[in-house]
Structures are given as C-alpha cells and as structure tokens.
Amino acid sequence: MAQAQNPVEEISQARPEILFAVGEWPPMIAENAIGYGILARRVSAVFEAMGYQVRYEFLPW
Numbered sequence: 444m445a446q447a448q449n450p451v452e453e454i455s456q457a458r459p460e461i462l463f464a465v466g467e468w469p470p471m472i473a474e475n476a477i478g479y480g481i482l483a484r485r486v487s488a489v490f491e492a493m494g495y496q497v498r499y500e501f502l503p504w
Contacts, residue, residue, distance in 0.1 A: 458496040
C-alpha cells in the first residue's frame with residue numbers, strides 16, 4: 444500500500460549543500476563535460492552517499 448508523502452517531512456529532510464568553486468581542468472573537471480568530468484562525478488558520488496547535495500561553481504583562473 445502506498446503512503447502519501449508529508450511535505451513537511453520532505454522539507455525537514457532536505458540535504459545540506461556543498462558548494463565547490465572550481466576551474467576548468469579537462470578531462471578531470473570541465474563545465475561542458477558530462478557530469479562535469481571524471482573527478483567531479485566521483486566527488487559528487489562520494490558526497491551524495493554521505494547525504495549532501497553537491498553544486499559546482501566554475502570560476503576563471
């Protein structure tokens with residue numbers, strides 16, 4: 444039997460966000476690469492497994 448989700452519970456269980464300020468370093472990390480590149484995909488997977496939401500901000504060198 445399916446249960447309806449409580450919107451209050453969803454808000455209270457929001458994952459904290461980790462912001463990474465990064466520069467281009469293809470193929471490890473690149474703004475236009477799939478998943479932002481090899482390294483970014485790995486970092487995202489690790490932090491998401493720990494319960495964090497990951498965001499990347501690309502800045503010039």
